[in-house]
Amino acid sequence: MYVYDSLDKTLLNQRVAEFRDQVKRRLDGDLTEDQFKPLRLMNGLYLQLHAYMLRVAIPYGTLSSDQMRKLAYIAKTYDRGYGHFTTRQNIQFNWIELSTAPDLLYDLSEVDLHAIQTSGNCIRNVTADPYAGAAADELDDPRIWSEVIRQWSTLHPEFSFLPRKFKIAVTGSKADRAAIKFHDIGLKIVRNNEGVLGFAVYVGGGQGRTPIVAPLIKSFLPAQDLLRYLDAVLRVYNRHGRRDNIYKARIKILVDSMGADSFAAEVAAEFDRLDPELLSVRDEDVSRLRDMFAQPFLRPDPDASSSLEDLVKKSPRLGLWFKSNTHPHKTHGYSIVTISLKPIGGIPGDATAEQMFAVADLADRFSLGEIRVTYTQNLILPHVRQADLFVLWQELERLNLATPNVGLASDIIACPGLDYCSLANARSIPISQRISDRFADLNAQHDVGPLDIRISGCINACGHHHAGHIGILGVDKKGEERYQLTLGGQGNGESEVGKIVGPGFDEDGIVDAVETVVSTYLTLRTKGEEFSQTLARTGQGPFKERLYDNR
Amino acid sequence: MPFILSANRLRDGAVVYFAQDDFWSERIEDAAAVPEDQVLELEKVGLDAEERNYVVGSYAIEVAAVSPPYSTRLRERIRSHGPTVGDLQKRAAVEDHQSRPMGGPEG
Amino acid sequence: MTIVNTSGDAVEQGWRTVESVESSGPHHGIIVSPAILQDSFDESDSAALSQVGVRLTVDDDVSEIAAYVPHLGLIELVFAHFKDGRPYSAATTIRRDYKFTHELRASGDVLPDQAIFLIRSGFSSVDVPDQFTAQEFKKSLMAYSVAYQSAYDSHLSLIDELRRSTPDVATE
Numbered sequence A: 001m002y003v004y005d006s007l008d009k010t011l012l013n014q015r016v017a018e019f020r021d022q023v024k025r026r027l028d029g030d031l032t033e034d035q036f037k038p039l040r041l042m043n044g045l046y047l048q049l050h051a052y053m054l055r056v057a058i059p060y061g062t063l064s065s066d067q068m069r070k071l072a073y074i075a076k077t078y079d080r081g082y083g084h085f086t087t088r089q090n091i092q093f094n095w096i097e098l099s100t101a102p103d104l105l106y107d108l109s110e111v112d113l114h115a116i117q118t119s120g121n122c123i124r125n126v127t128a129d130p131y132a133g134a135a136a137d138e139l140d141d142p143r144i145w146s147e148v149i150r151q152w153s154t155l156h157p158e159f160s161f162l163p164r165k166f167k168i169a170v171t172g173s174k175a176d177r178a179a180i181k182f183h184d185i186g187l188k189i190v191r192n193n194e195g196v197l198g199f200a201v202y203v204g205g206g207q208g209r210t211p212i213v214a215p216l217i218k219s220f221l222p223a224q225d226l227l228r229y230l231d232a233v234l235r236v237y238n239r240h241g242r243r244d245n246i247y248k249a250r251i252k253i254l255v256d257s258m259g260a261d262s263f264a265a266e267v268a269a270e271f272d273r274l275d276p277e278l279l280s281v282r283d284e285d286v287s288r289l290r291d292m293f294a295q296p297f298l299r300p301d302p303d304a305s306s307s308l309e310d311l312v313k314k315s316p317r318l319g320l321w322f323k324s325n326t327h328p329h330k331t332h333g334y335s336i337v338t339i340s341l342k343p344i345g346g347i348p349g350d351a352t353a354e355q356m357f358a359v360a361d362l363a364d365r366f367s368l369g370e371i372r373v374t375y376t377q378n379l380i381l382p383h384v385r386q387a388d389l390f391v392l393w394q395e396l397e398r399l400n401l402a403t404p405n406v407g408l409a410s411d412i413i414a415c416p417g418l419d420y421c422s423l424a425n426a427r428s429i430p431i432s433q434r435i436s437d438r439f440a441d442l443n444a445q446h447d448v449g450p451l452d453i454r455i456s457g458c459i460n461a462c463g464h465h466h467a468g469h470i471g472i473l474g475v476d477k478k479g480e481e482r483y484q485l486t487l488g489g490q491g492n493g494e495s496e497v498g499k500i501v502g503p504g505f506d507e508d509g510i511v512d513a514v515e516t517v518v519s520t521y522l523t524l525r526t527k528g529e530e531f532s533q534t535l536a537r538t539g540q541g542p543f544k545e546r547l548y549d550n551r
Numbered sequence B: 001m002p003f004i005l006s007a008n009r010l011r012d013g014a015v016v017y018f019a020q021d022d023f024w025s026e027r028i029e030d031a032a033a034v035p036e037d038q039v040l041e042l043e044k045v046g047l048d049a050e051e052r053n054y055v056v057g058s059y060a061i062e063v064a065a066v067s068p069p070y071s072t073r074l075r076e077r078i079r080s081h082g083p084t085v086g087d088l089q090k091r092a093a094v095e096d097h098q099s100r101p102m103g104g105p106e107g
Numbered sequence C: 001m002t003i004v005n006t007s008g009d010a011v012e013q014g015w016r017t018v019e020s021v022e023s024s025g026p027h028h029g030i031i032v033s034p035a036i037l038q039d040s041f042d043e044s045d046s047a048a049l050s051q052v053g054v055r056l057t058v059d060d061d062v063s064e065i066a067a068y069v070p071h072l073g074l075i076e077l078v079f080a081h082f083k084d085g086r087p088y089s090a091a092t093t094i095r096r097d098y099k100f101t102h103e104l105r106a107s108g109d110v111l112p113d114q115a116i117f118l119i120r121s122g123f124s125s126v127d128v129p130d131q132f133t134a135q136e137f138k139k140s141l142m143a144y145s146v147a148y149q150s151a152y153d154s155h156l157s158l159i160d161e162l163r164r165s166t167p168d169v170a171t172e
């Protein structure tokens, strides 16, 4: 993992001291709320319905066990004993006081964590493939490049007051587990014909009111030119992005209105004007980072597969868990284990302080002290010996963290919605809880197969509903909660924007509607066909019929 | 219909309701209700408290009943009673409100 | 009004704003609009231009006065709102593409908390808004001793350079 050196630490300490001073000036009345708001937002502090909410960055989704322990401590000390893992590899604390927020940030800084640029119109926390460094299909470790971007973008003098927020995602694998094409910039690590490492650059994706899958702007960017190119993109955006209408201010609107080709041409012209020396990513820096992220040697285990078969026979529930919650590791005899934060009927992404402390201990025992956070609101232990799986599973079961549902119907992505969020139109969490309850039978979920349900409480789409196989959007209709249903989105691997099926539903109706969609799929599917494949084959027609005909 | 005044307290972000004089309460039950023709004065109390850096984002809320004050908007009931998730007591409290004959979303 | 320099110290104003230019004689530090600049001055008259400054709003395009830029004594970029960050990129462009080396001033709606961003983007002075003091800008400038990016003004340490020159950092 990346290790902070004295310069990283100095900067972080100075940031905390600066914020402490800003909070004091605000409480003393030297700063107005209007002046203070952007400053607190750039430190991840929102004012929500019930209290301040602090969003802590989990850089490219990687946490050490010590960092997890500190998050648990924060939940216990400054919050009501829990935290919420978000849809962008962050954690949010819901019950924070402004007056003690500087102390909280100080505590976080002791383990190199912070809330810098988790909000505001600046370059946000970079997200990356949560399987980084463990996946077999990886070309290069995206964390190396995410860290390069983190440093470059932190307190960037020129790009801290952009037209709107700016999100960058990096993947190093063929399977895109970071939804890069739904980001302002998506970077896919590739090699060109000469074997040179670089990036395919996608610019102008996003969700919200105008969901767009990012077009390819540059098919090959040599890795050393990464920052120079990002600099050019950001300058073109800062110069020309719209500032008159908040809904048209994201870079996706600029790229769309200019056309991808002329946008790319303008970026190329800016790129050529930049001093290659100044922003070049130097080999020595990359190899320093590469060393930091290199995982310690894992001894391949040749007997693993046979012991695995015995294992699965031990209990059917363990068999289900192995099937849905583990993924092959690049080293033979190891698995990538997903810890489900989606117990049946639970709050997606919530973890108690006790659970976080326990996960930290499990990471120390079974995964070299490493934990990952996914944008699907689960946790991951990336390097688990298969011989340890049984013991680990028992421990997770005890903690209610082993629901065998990863990628299935009850692995629902949900934003905080009206229960916490001041922008919400409708509640998200209770809807996800009721859907989860409806599909409580885990054998049945496994029979239904991969199903991605996502819920947002308003058009800001923090719940990524556009990209769910089944997407639910909460709207406000004359003071009542209504829910729109979309089908056909894709956010894992492929990127696709779902389409609205028809008129919306009330709270009870939407839960029934999801069940109707699933049962319709079960009658339509051919052998081995997944939900998204059936939908692609039949179109929305048969689903619409069943949803609306007997009304 | 009567109105009450609410805001978030600057220091800790807590939801507070204007009760009387300089006193803002965390309990909606303590909120002072005024008739519609006094809303402007009520809002001015909020702006003054913002000016003094005691609260932020003050606004008047229309209520359908006054003792205790009851808003027909779910958002306001969640602000006063807490999230409808997890904490079962609070969940029950809000659901109880929803079933009142005064009419919530389901009423 | 108070002008602060890159160290956050108050300095002599030295320049005055004029709405029109009477004669072509020596001007001793006047600030004009781009239109007056183009109407009243020859772009090759570098001696006269060294006593002239131009004030650009966020909607003005510096490329329209490109030929004047290298000779001007001062360029002032007016922030329409502290959240509108266009002048930061304009400053970068003016310094880098136009090789402008004289005074680059920020004015309008800027916060003391933005002082470092301003200086690092290439501004060399700030016209302090009435509700703030020069001391507040100075204090804000002192908040950081390090930064991750290289910047126009390199009197603030560049982390990149420091990493290379500080032995304890490389080995830590």
Ligand code: SF4
Pocket (backbone or CB within 6 Å): A415, A416, A417, A418, A421, A422, A423, A424, A425, A456, A457, A458, A459, A460, A461, A462, A463
């Ligand atoms: S989607 Fe809307 S309701 Fe949900 S967290 Fe985002 S802003 Fe809040």
